[in-house]
Amino acid sequence: MNVSFDYVIAGAGTAGCVLARRLLERTDATVALLEVGGPADRDEVIRADIPAVTSLWGNPEVAWLHRTVPQPGLGGREVDIPQGRVVGGSGSINALMYVRGNPGDFDHWRSLGNPRWGYADLLPYFKAAERYEGGPSSLRGGTGPLHVARYREPSQATKAFLSAATKLGYADGDWDYNGDRQAGGAFVYQSTREGGERRSSTATAYLEPVLTDRRLTVVTGTLIDRVELAGTKAVGVRLAPGGDLVRASREVIVSCGTLSSPAVLMRSGIGPPAHLAEHGIDPRVILPGVGQNLHDHLLVGVGYASQVDLAPPELIAEGGLFTEISHDVPELQFFFGPVQFIDDEYRTEGPGFTFAPVLLHPRSRGELLLRSAHPAELPLVNPRYLEQEADVRVLVRGISLARELAATPAFTGIRDRELAPGPDTDLVSYVRRSATTVWHPVGTCAMGSGDAAVVDAELRVHGVTGLRVVDASIMPAITSGNTNAPTIMIAERAADLITASGEGLIAAGGER
Ligand SMILES: Cc1cc2nc3c(=O)[nH]c(=O)nc-3n(C[C@H](O)[C@H](O)[C@H](O)COP(=O)(O)OP(=O)(O)OC[C@H]3O[C@@H](n4cnc5c(N)ncnc54)[C@H](O)[C@@H]3O)c2cc1C
Secondary structure: OOEEEEEEEEOOOHHHHHHHHHHHHHOOOOEEEEOOOEOOOOHHHHEOOHHHHHHHOOOOOOEEEEEEOOEHHHOOEOOEEEEEOEOOHHHHOOOOEOOOOOHHHHHHHHHOOOOOOOHHHHHHHHHHHEEEOOOOOOOOOOOOOEEEEEOOOOOHHHHHHHHHHHHOOOOOOOOOOOOOOOOEEEEOEEEEOOOOOEEOOHHHHHHHHHOOOOOEEEEOOOEEEEEEEEOOEEEEEEEEOOOOEEEEEEEEEEOOOOOOHHHHHHHOOEEOHHHHHHOOOOOOEEOOOOOEEEEOOEEOOEEEEEOOOOOOOOOOOOEEEEEEEEOOEEEEEEEEEOOOOOOHHHOOOOOEEEEEEEEOOOOOOEEEEOOOOOOOOOOEEEOOOOOOHHHHHHHHHHHHHHHHHHOOHHHOOOEEEEEEOOOOOOHHHHHHHHOEEOOOOEOOOOEOOOOOOOEOOOOEEOOOEOEEEOOHHHOOOOOOOOOHHHHHHHHHHHHHHHHOOOOOOOOOOOOO
């Protein structure tokens, strides 16, 4: 295959599917969308219930089975971080929670030297994505591709969780944490198809409706090796193993996700020169930040046996709580669900429920390096989880808060004994022994203008023309919540930047 398109999008994940749709809608261009995984319409992929989702995470047919190198902060453990390997990417295998993040997260991005990435600038893109079941408002979108609905049938335990949060002084649970205020407890919002029973990802919501467009070519089952450069201009994407070139007359957009996009750049000769040279790659563009700044959300489970039967939930978490601790943004998010979401050694027969405090803003920063120059070989993933003591302290505080919630009268008649960590356990060692990923790696192609930045505020790779990165890897700092909705927002904004030559039509108040 030696063919040419106007735009070549490498990676048909959450971001790639949004971009393909918007570029087709807003230009007369031809678009190639290249993906190593298969189509997203497999039954087990689009079912949203709990067992179906979790079984996808170890399935190499739909997931990249990334595993970290040993993590000293976790007692030397290696942690599995599956990522989607199917059209729709991680959004096709994720847990469907819909969380935009805190306005302060995006104002922080802007303050890092990224003009027009503050919350007020980005709100139009969140709205453009969304078909909110409550209808449009100044804060929510009503006509976008992605259906967003509140969790429908929370269990008795989850209702108790929300009243416990109220008793501890957090705002009550009947409001919209994606609206004007995030802190407090709420039932989760999820991205599902209307009717609720089927997964809605960007593959189903954005891509499916334009699959018959003749200007779109979707190639599945194709492994991307690297971006082809002519000097410092991106001219196409080189495929493996045959080396076919898919040419791009306008732009190449890399959307391979946080654990793959930096590897694609490095194989293209864009990155830290000494590391590239170690693998026999000719350094073409020196960008020391490629693969750096890797960070992720971590959770620990605080599990209880239940006195009452609890039906299995549709999602892992039915309720959530964001706590305000510092710097205007929440430090902790809680997932709460009527399941025993704790390590096997703590589980018991019978019903249970789990509070899972999530470290929202880790101080620890890690890196991603190539294992070899071969595109089929997974990179070395080293998030340096819990390297910073402050991160441990936040999770210990989360355990204490979980216990305070469980001890309120709201759980009387429901709460049985604490299964994990258990009353006699040292909390710091429990955190280091059991903390695990929430599958939200970000930051390896960070947006900004300093030496560590990889892309500029228009997501163009520094020092290269005709090349952008558009996916979760560009987040300079992780958001206060699950990362799919902000990744969709990033791709919406990118489409706007690409088609308006940097002006940003939506942000400037223009209509699609
Ligand atoms: C198990 C799990 C649960 C999650 N739960 C939630 C949740 O409940 N709510 C939430 O908001 N977020 C959740 N997330 C996170 C969220 O889904 C991701 O942040 C988001 O999907 C990232 O989008 P992306 O476009 O950056 O990358 P991805 O969606 O991962 O897309 C990257 C795509 O590029 C392809 N690709 C990569 N390398 C190559 C290559 N060399 N050649 C060809 N193709 C390639 C991949 O196969 C993939 O399809 C979860 C993630 C996981 C994995």
